[in-house]
Amino acid sequence: MSEKKLITGRAAAVRIDNLDTDQIMPKQFLRGIDKAGLSEGLLYDLRYDKHGRLRGEFVLNKPQFAETSILIGGSNFGCGSSREHAVWGMLQYGIQAIVAPSFGEIFYSNAMGNRLLLVQLPVEKIEAMMNLADASDSPQMNIDIAKRHVTFGGEQADFDISARHQSMFLQGVDVIGLTLTYKDDIEAFQRSHWEQQPWIHDVSRRMKERLTHHV
Incomplete structure:
Protein backbone atom coordinates (compact mmCIF):
# COMPACT_ATOMS: atom_id res chain seq x y z
CA MET A 1 0.00 0.00 0.00
CA SER A 2 1.17 3.53 -0.75
CA GLU A 3 1.51 6.37 1.71
CA LYS A 4 -1.38 8.82 1.79
CA LYS A 5 -0.46 12.20 3.25
CA LEU A 6 -2.70 14.41 1.12
CA ILE A 7 -6.12 13.66 -0.37
CA THR A 8 -7.13 16.04 -3.15
CA GLY A 9 -10.18 15.82 -5.38
CA ARG A 10 -13.68 16.78 -6.44
CA ALA A 11 -16.13 16.93 -3.53
CA ALA A 12 -19.84 16.14 -3.80
CA ALA A 13 -22.50 16.97 -1.23
CA VAL A 14 -24.85 14.16 -0.20
CA ARG A 15 -27.45 16.03 1.85
CA ILE A 16 -28.88 13.10 3.80
CA ASP A 17 -28.76 12.76 7.58
CA ASN A 18 -28.68 9.25 9.05
CA LEU A 19 -27.56 7.68 5.79
CA ASP A 20 -27.29 4.08 6.93
CA THR A 21 -25.17 1.20 5.70
CA ASP A 22 -28.18 -0.50 4.07
CA GLN A 23 -28.58 2.57 1.86
CA ILE A 24 -24.85 2.76 1.24
CA MET A 25 -24.63 -0.94 0.29
CA PRO A 26 -28.02 -2.69 -0.11
CA LYS A 27 -28.33 -6.28 1.04
CA GLN A 28 -28.57 -7.81 -2.47
CA PHE A 29 -24.92 -6.90 -3.02
CA LEU A 30 -23.74 -8.86 0.02
CA ARG A 31 -24.21 -12.30 -1.54
CA GLY A 32 -20.70 -12.72 -2.92
CA ILE A 33 -17.87 -14.39 -1.04
CA ASP A 34 -15.33 -11.70 -1.91
CA LYS A 35 -15.17 -7.92 -2.39
CA ALA A 36 -15.66 -7.94 -6.17
CA GLY A 37 -18.27 -5.72 -7.83
CA LEU A 38 -19.29 -3.65 -4.83
CA SER A 39 -18.85 -0.32 -6.63
CA GLU A 40 -22.01 -1.15 -8.60
CA GLY A 41 -24.04 -1.45 -5.41
CA LEU A 42 -22.83 1.74 -3.79
CA LEU A 43 -25.84 3.96 -2.95
CA TYR A 44 -27.77 1.89 -5.49
CA ASP A 45 -31.30 3.04 -4.67
CA LEU A 46 -30.15 6.65 -4.76
CA ARG A 47 -28.28 6.27 -8.03
CA TYR A 48 -30.90 4.12 -9.84
CA ASP A 49 -34.69 3.97 -10.03
CA LYS A 50 -36.75 0.76 -9.69
CA HIS A 51 -36.20 0.02 -13.40
CA GLY A 52 -32.42 0.22 -13.07
CA ARG A 53 -32.18 3.59 -14.80
CA LEU A 54 -29.85 6.32 -13.54
CA ARG A 55 -31.52 9.04 -11.52
CA GLY A 56 -30.29 12.19 -13.21
CA GLU A 57 -31.05 14.34 -10.18
CA PHE A 58 -28.72 12.43 -7.85
CA VAL A 59 -25.46 14.27 -7.35
CA LEU A 60 -23.06 11.46 -8.30
CA ASN A 61 -24.92 10.92 -11.59
CA LYS A 62 -24.32 14.48 -12.73
CA PRO A 63 -21.49 14.84 -15.30
CA GLN A 64 -19.55 17.38 -13.25
CA PHE A 65 -19.29 14.90 -10.37
CA ALA A 66 -18.10 11.94 -12.45
CA GLU A 67 -14.64 12.05 -10.86
CA THR A 68 -15.77 12.62 -7.28
CA SER A 69 -13.33 11.29 -4.70
CA ILE A 70 -14.60 13.07 -1.57
CA LEU A 71 -18.13 13.06 -0.15
CA ILE A 72 -19.56 15.74 2.14
CA GLY A 73 -22.27 14.00 4.13
CA GLY A 74 -24.94 14.68 6.72
CA SER A 75 -25.00 13.88 10.41
CA ASN A 76 -24.66 10.28 11.62
CA PHE A 77 -23.26 9.15 8.26
CA GLY A 78 -22.91 5.35 8.11
CA CYS A 79 -25.26 4.47 10.95
CA GLY A 80 -27.07 1.13 11.01
CA SER A 81 -25.82 -2.42 10.72
CA SER A 82 -22.18 -3.42 10.64
CA ARG A 83 -21.31 -4.26 7.05
CA GLU A 84 -17.77 -3.63 5.95
CA HIS A 85 -19.00 -3.95 2.36
CA ALA A 86 -20.22 -0.35 2.63
CA VAL A 87 -16.63 0.78 3.10
CA TRP A 88 -15.25 -1.53 0.41
CA GLY A 89 -17.85 -0.23 -2.04
CA MET A 90 -16.85 3.36 -1.33
CA LEU A 91 -13.21 2.58 -1.98
CA GLN A 92 -13.96 0.63 -5.17
CA TYR A 93 -16.05 3.51 -6.47
CA GLY A 94 -13.11 5.85 -5.96
CA ILE A 95 -14.14 7.63 -2.76
CA GLN A 96 -11.06 8.37 -0.66
CA ALA A 97 -12.57 10.48 2.11
CA ILE A 98 -15.89 11.49 3.67
CA VAL A 99 -16.38 14.76 5.54
CA ALA A 100 -19.43 14.99 7.83
CA PRO A 101 -20.60 16.32 11.21
CA SER A 102 -20.71 12.82 12.74
CA PHE A 103 -20.45 9.14 11.82
CA GLY A 104 -21.89 5.82 12.90
CA GLU A 105 -19.43 4.30 15.38
CA ILE A 106 -18.97 0.93 13.67
CA PHE A 107 -18.78 2.51 10.22
CA TYR A 108 -16.08 4.84 11.51
CA SER A 109 -14.02 1.92 12.78
CA ASN A 110 -14.47 -0.07 9.56
CA ALA A 111 -13.63 2.90 7.36
CA MET A 112 -10.51 4.02 9.16
CA GLY A 113 -9.30 0.43 9.43
CA ASN A 114 -9.52 0.15 5.64
CA ARG A 115 -7.95 3.58 5.04
CA LEU A 116 -11.13 5.37 3.97
CA LEU A 117 -10.54 8.69 5.70
CA LEU A 118 -13.42 10.10 7.77
CA VAL A 119 -13.21 13.75 8.79
CA GLN A 120 -15.59 15.17 11.39
CA LEU A 121 -16.29 18.92 11.27
CA PRO A 122 -18.91 21.23 12.85
CA VAL A 123 -22.35 21.34 11.21
CA GLU A 124 -22.01 24.97 10.13
CA LYS A 125 -18.68 24.23 8.43
CA ILE A 126 -20.20 21.23 6.65
CA GLU A 127 -23.12 23.31 5.40
CA ALA A 128 -20.76 25.95 4.01
CA MET A 129 -18.70 23.27 2.26
CA MET A 130 -21.82 21.63 0.82
CA ASN A 131 -22.89 24.95 -0.68
CA LEU A 132 -19.43 25.41 -2.14
CA ALA A 133 -19.42 21.86 -3.55
CA ASP A 134 -22.74 22.46 -5.32
CA ALA A 135 -21.35 25.48 -7.20
CA SER A 136 -20.48 24.84 -10.85
CA ASP A 137 -17.01 26.36 -10.39
CA SER A 138 -16.28 24.50 -7.16
CA PRO A 139 -12.54 24.06 -6.42
CA GLN A 140 -10.89 20.84 -5.36
CA MET A 141 -10.87 19.92 -1.70
CA ASN A 142 -7.49 19.30 -0.06
CA ILE A 143 -7.20 17.19 3.08
CA ASP A 144 -3.75 17.26 4.66
CA ILE A 145 -3.57 14.22 6.92
CA ALA A 146 -0.17 15.11 8.37
CA LYS A 147 -1.32 18.60 9.37
CA ARG A 148 -4.91 17.49 10.14
CA HIS A 149 -6.26 20.31 8.02
CA VAL A 150 -8.94 20.70 5.33
CA THR A 151 -8.86 23.43 2.68
CA PHE A 152 -11.81 23.92 0.35
CA GLY A 153 -11.76 27.22 -1.49
CA GLY A 154 -12.22 29.90 1.16
CA GLU A 155 -13.27 27.32 3.76
CA GLN A 156 -10.62 25.91 6.08
CA ALA A 157 -10.78 23.75 9.18
CA ASP A 158 -8.63 21.58 11.42
CA PHE A 159 -9.83 18.09 12.35
CA ASP A 160 -9.01 15.47 14.94
CA ILE A 161 -7.66 12.03 14.12
CA SER A 162 -6.16 9.49 16.51
CA ALA A 163 -2.41 9.01 16.40
CA ARG A 164 -2.92 5.37 15.43
CA HIS A 165 -5.16 6.13 12.47
CA GLN A 166 -2.99 9.01 11.33
CA SER A 167 0.06 6.75 11.42
CA MET A 168 -1.75 4.12 9.33
CA PHE A 169 -2.45 6.66 6.57
CA LEU A 170 1.02 8.17 6.68
CA GLN A 171 2.66 4.72 6.59
CA GLY A 172 0.29 3.41 3.94
CA VAL A 173 -0.98 0.43 5.94
CA ASP A 174 -4.37 -0.96 7.00
CA VAL A 175 -5.06 -2.67 10.33
CA ILE A 176 -3.31 -5.88 9.21
CA GLY A 177 -0.33 -3.95 7.95
CA LEU A 178 -0.16 -2.01 11.20
CA THR A 179 -0.13 -5.27 13.16
CA LEU A 180 2.71 -6.59 10.99
CA THR A 181 4.87 -3.61 11.91
Missing part, protein backbone atom coordinates in the same frame (compact mmCIF):
# COMPACT_ATOMS: atom_id res chain seq x y z
CA TYR A 182 5.06 -5.29 15.33
CA LYS A 183 6.04 -8.66 13.85
CA ASP A 184 9.39 -8.88 15.68
CA ASP A 185 7.75 -8.05 19.02
CA ILE A 186 4.99 -10.60 18.39
CA GLU A 187 7.48 -13.33 17.54
CA ALA A 188 9.61 -12.50 20.59
CA PHE A 189 6.54 -12.73 22.82
CA GLN A 190 5.57 -16.03 21.21
CA ARG A 191 9.01 -17.55 21.89
CA SER A 192 8.97 -16.35 25.49
CA HIS A 193 5.43 -17.66 25.96
CA TRP A 194 6.32 -21.18 24.79
CA GLU A 195 9.54 -21.22 26.82
CA GLN A 196 7.64 -20.37 30.01
CA GLN A 197 4.68 -22.70 29.29
CA PRO A 198 5.93 -25.47 26.99
CA TRP A 199 3.09 -27.82 28.00
CA ILE A 200 0.53 -25.81 26.04
CA HIS A 201 2.61 -25.47 22.89
CA ASP A 202 0.82 -27.01 19.93
CA VAL A 203 -1.62 -28.68 22.33
CA SER A 204 -4.47 -29.04 19.83
CA ARG A 205 -2.30 -30.95 17.31
CA ARG A 206 -0.93 -33.26 19.99
CA MET A 207 -4.40 -33.95 21.36
CA LYS A 208 -5.69 -34.78 17.86
CA GLU A 209 -2.80 -37.21 17.32
CA ARG A 210 -3.47 -38.85 20.69
CA LEU A 211 -7.16 -39.33 19.94
CA THR A 212 -6.42 -40.66 16.46
CA HIS A 213 -3.93 -43.13 17.87
CA HIS A 214 -6.42 -44.49 20.40
CA VAL A 215 -9.10 -44.91 17.73
Whole structure:
Protein backbone atom coordinates (compact mmCIF):
# COMPACT_ATOMS: atom_id res chain seq x y z
CA MET A 1 0.00 0.00 0.00
CA SER A 2 1.17 3.53 -0.75
CA GLU A 3 1.51 6.37 1.71
CA LYS A 4 -1.38 8.82 1.79
CA LYS A 5 -0.46 12.20 3.25
CA LEU A 6 -2.70 14.41 1.12
CA ILE A 7 -6.12 13.66 -0.37
CA THR A 8 -7.13 16.04 -3.15
CA GLY A 9 -10.18 15.82 -5.38
CA ARG A 10 -13.68 16.78 -6.44
CA ALA A 11 -16.13 16.93 -3.53
CA ALA A 12 -19.84 16.14 -3.80
CA ALA A 13 -22.50 16.97 -1.23
CA VAL A 14 -24.85 14.16 -0.20
CA ARG A 15 -27.45 16.03 1.85
CA ILE A 16 -28.88 13.10 3.80
CA ASP A 17 -28.76 12.76 7.58
CA ASN A 18 -28.68 9.25 9.05
CA LEU A 19 -27.56 7.68 5.79
CA ASP A 20 -27.29 4.08 6.93
CA THR A 21 -25.17 1.20 5.70
CA ASP A 22 -28.18 -0.50 4.07
CA GLN A 23 -28.58 2.57 1.86
CA ILE A 24 -24.85 2.76 1.24
CA MET A 25 -24.63 -0.94 0.29
CA PRO A 26 -28.02 -2.69 -0.11
CA LYS A 27 -28.33 -6.28 1.04
CA GLN A 28 -28.57 -7.81 -2.47
CA PHE A 29 -24.92 -6.90 -3.02
CA LEU A 30 -23.74 -8.86 0.02
CA ARG A 31 -24.21 -12.30 -1.54
CA GLY A 32 -20.70 -12.72 -2.92
CA ILE A 33 -17.87 -14.39 -1.04
CA ASP A 34 -15.33 -11.70 -1.91
CA LYS A 35 -15.17 -7.92 -2.39
CA ALA A 36 -15.66 -7.94 -6.17
CA GLY A 37 -18.27 -5.72 -7.83
CA LEU A 38 -19.29 -3.65 -4.83
CA SER A 39 -18.85 -0.32 -6.63
CA GLU A 40 -22.01 -1.15 -8.60
CA GLY A 41 -24.04 -1.45 -5.41
CA LEU A 42 -22.83 1.74 -3.79
CA LEU A 43 -25.84 3.96 -2.95
CA TYR A 44 -27.77 1.89 -5.49
CA ASP A 45 -31.30 3.04 -4.67
CA LEU A 46 -30.15 6.65 -4.76
CA ARG A 47 -28.28 6.27 -8.03
CA TYR A 48 -30.90 4.12 -9.84
CA ASP A 49 -34.69 3.97 -10.03
CA LYS A 50 -36.75 0.76 -9.69
CA HIS A 51 -36.20 0.02 -13.40
CA GLY A 52 -32.42 0.22 -13.07
CA ARG A 53 -32.18 3.59 -14.80
CA LEU A 54 -29.85 6.32 -13.54
CA ARG A 55 -31.52 9.04 -11.52
CA GLY A 56 -30.29 12.19 -13.21
CA GLU A 57 -31.05 14.34 -10.18
CA PHE A 58 -28.72 12.43 -7.85
CA VAL A 59 -25.46 14.27 -7.35
CA LEU A 60 -23.06 11.46 -8.30
CA ASN A 61 -24.92 10.92 -11.59
CA LYS A 62 -24.32 14.48 -12.73
CA PRO A 63 -21.49 14.84 -15.30
CA GLN A 64 -19.55 17.38 -13.25
CA PHE A 65 -19.29 14.90 -10.37
CA ALA A 66 -18.10 11.94 -12.45
CA GLU A 67 -14.64 12.05 -10.86
CA THR A 68 -15.77 12.62 -7.28
CA SER A 69 -13.33 11.29 -4.70
CA ILE A 70 -14.60 13.07 -1.57
CA LEU A 71 -18.13 13.06 -0.15
CA ILE A 72 -19.56 15.74 2.14
CA GLY A 73 -22.27 14.00 4.13
CA GLY A 74 -24.94 14.68 6.72
CA SER A 75 -25.00 13.88 10.41
CA ASN A 76 -24.66 10.28 11.62
CA PHE A 77 -23.26 9.15 8.26
CA GLY A 78 -22.91 5.35 8.11
CA CYS A 79 -25.26 4.47 10.95
CA GLY A 80 -27.07 1.13 11.01
CA SER A 81 -25.82 -2.42 10.72
CA SER A 82 -22.18 -3.42 10.64
CA ARG A 83 -21.31 -4.26 7.05
CA GLU A 84 -17.77 -3.63 5.95
CA HIS A 85 -19.00 -3.95 2.36
CA ALA A 86 -20.22 -0.35 2.63
CA VAL A 87 -16.63 0.78 3.10
CA TRP A 88 -15.25 -1.53 0.41
CA GLY A 89 -17.85 -0.23 -2.04
CA MET A 90 -16.85 3.36 -1.33
CA LEU A 91 -13.21 2.58 -1.98
CA GLN A 92 -13.96 0.63 -5.17
CA TYR A 93 -16.05 3.51 -6.47
CA GLY A 94 -13.11 5.85 -5.96
CA ILE A 95 -14.14 7.63 -2.76
CA GLN A 96 -11.06 8.37 -0.66
CA ALA A 97 -12.57 10.48 2.11
CA ILE A 98 -15.89 11.49 3.67
CA VAL A 99 -16.38 14.76 5.54
CA ALA A 100 -19.43 14.99 7.83
CA PRO A 101 -20.60 16.32 11.21
CA SER A 102 -20.71 12.82 12.74
CA PHE A 103 -20.45 9.14 11.82
CA GLY A 104 -21.89 5.82 12.90
CA GLU A 105 -19.43 4.30 15.38
CA ILE A 106 -18.97 0.93 13.67
CA PHE A 107 -18.78 2.51 10.22
CA TYR A 108 -16.08 4.84 11.51
CA SER A 109 -14.02 1.92 12.78
CA ASN A 110 -14.47 -0.07 9.56
CA ALA A 111 -13.63 2.90 7.36
CA MET A 112 -10.51 4.02 9.16
CA GLY A 113 -9.30 0.43 9.43
CA ASN A 114 -9.52 0.15 5.64
CA ARG A 115 -7.95 3.58 5.04
CA LEU A 116 -11.13 5.37 3.97
CA LEU A 117 -10.54 8.69 5.70
CA LEU A 118 -13.42 10.10 7.77
CA VAL A 119 -13.21 13.75 8.79
CA GLN A 120 -15.59 15.17 11.39
CA LEU A 121 -16.29 18.92 11.27
CA PRO A 122 -18.91 21.23 12.85
CA VAL A 123 -22.35 21.34 11.21
CA GLU A 124 -22.01 24.97 10.13
CA LYS A 125 -18.68 24.23 8.43
CA ILE A 126 -20.20 21.23 6.65
CA GLU A 127 -23.12 23.31 5.40
CA ALA A 128 -20.76 25.95 4.01
CA MET A 129 -18.70 23.27 2.26
CA MET A 130 -21.82 21.63 0.82
CA ASN A 131 -22.89 24.95 -0.68
CA LEU A 132 -19.43 25.41 -2.14
CA ALA A 133 -19.42 21.86 -3.55
CA ASP A 134 -22.74 22.46 -5.32
CA ALA A 135 -21.35 25.48 -7.20
CA SER A 136 -20.48 24.84 -10.85
CA ASP A 137 -17.01 26.36 -10.39
CA SER A 138 -16.28 24.50 -7.16
CA PRO A 139 -12.54 24.06 -6.42
CA GLN A 140 -10.89 20.84 -5.36
CA MET A 141 -10.87 19.92 -1.70
CA ASN A 142 -7.49 19.30 -0.06
CA ILE A 143 -7.20 17.19 3.08
CA ASP A 144 -3.75 17.26 4.66
CA ILE A 145 -3.57 14.22 6.92
CA ALA A 146 -0.17 15.11 8.37
CA LYS A 147 -1.32 18.60 9.37
CA ARG A 148 -4.91 17.49 10.14
CA HIS A 149 -6.26 20.31 8.02
CA VAL A 150 -8.94 20.70 5.33
CA THR A 151 -8.86 23.43 2.68
CA PHE A 152 -11.81 23.92 0.35
CA GLY A 153 -11.76 27.22 -1.49
CA GLY A 154 -12.22 29.90 1.16
CA GLU A 155 -13.27 27.32 3.76
CA GLN A 156 -10.62 25.91 6.08
CA ALA A 157 -10.78 23.75 9.18
CA ASP A 158 -8.63 21.58 11.42
CA PHE A 159 -9.83 18.09 12.35
CA ASP A 160 -9.01 15.47 14.94
CA ILE A 161 -7.66 12.03 14.12
CA SER A 162 -6.16 9.49 16.51
CA ALA A 163 -2.41 9.01 16.40
CA ARG A 164 -2.92 5.37 15.43
CA HIS A 165 -5.16 6.13 12.47
CA GLN A 166 -2.99 9.01 11.33
CA SER A 167 0.06 6.75 11.42
CA MET A 168 -1.75 4.12 9.33
CA PHE A 169 -2.45 6.66 6.57
CA LEU A 170 1.02 8.17 6.68
CA GLN A 171 2.66 4.72 6.59
CA GLY A 172 0.29 3.41 3.94
CA VAL A 173 -0.98 0.43 5.94
CA ASP A 174 -4.37 -0.96 7.00
CA VAL A 175 -5.06 -2.67 10.33
CA ILE A 176 -3.31 -5.88 9.21
CA GLY A 177 -0.33 -3.95 7.95
CA LEU A 178 -0.16 -2.01 11.20
CA THR A 179 -0.13 -5.27 13.16
CA LEU A 180 2.71 -6.59 10.99
CA THR A 181 4.87 -3.61 11.91
CA TYR A 182 5.06 -5.29 15.33
CA LYS A 183 6.04 -8.66 13.85
CA ASP A 184 9.39 -8.88 15.68
CA ASP A 185 7.75 -8.05 19.02
CA ILE A 186 4.99 -10.60 18.39
CA GLU A 187 7.48 -13.33 17.54
CA ALA A 188 9.61 -12.50 20.59
CA PHE A 189 6.54 -12.73 22.82
CA GLN A 190 5.57 -16.03 21.21
CA ARG A 191 9.01 -17.55 21.89
CA SER A 192 8.97 -16.35 25.49
CA HIS A 193 5.43 -17.66 25.96
CA TRP A 194 6.32 -21.18 24.79
CA GLU A 195 9.54 -21.22 26.82
CA GLN A 196 7.64 -20.37 30.01
CA GLN A 197 4.68 -22.70 29.29
CA PRO A 198 5.93 -25.47 26.99
CA TRP A 199 3.09 -27.82 28.00
CA ILE A 200 0.53 -25.81 26.04
CA HIS A 201 2.61 -25.47 22.89
CA ASP A 202 0.82 -27.01 19.93
CA VAL A 203 -1.62 -28.68 22.33
CA SER A 204 -4.47 -29.04 19.83
CA ARG A 205 -2.30 -30.95 17.31
CA ARG A 206 -0.93 -33.26 19.99
CA MET A 207 -4.40 -33.95 21.36
CA LYS A 208 -5.69 -34.78 17.86
CA GLU A 209 -2.80 -37.21 17.32
CA ARG A 210 -3.47 -38.85 20.69
CA LEU A 211 -7.16 -39.33 19.94
CA THR A 212 -6.42 -40.66 16.46
CA HIS A 213 -3.93 -43.13 17.87
CA HIS A 214 -6.42 -44.49 20.40
CA VAL A 215 -9.10 -44.91 17.73
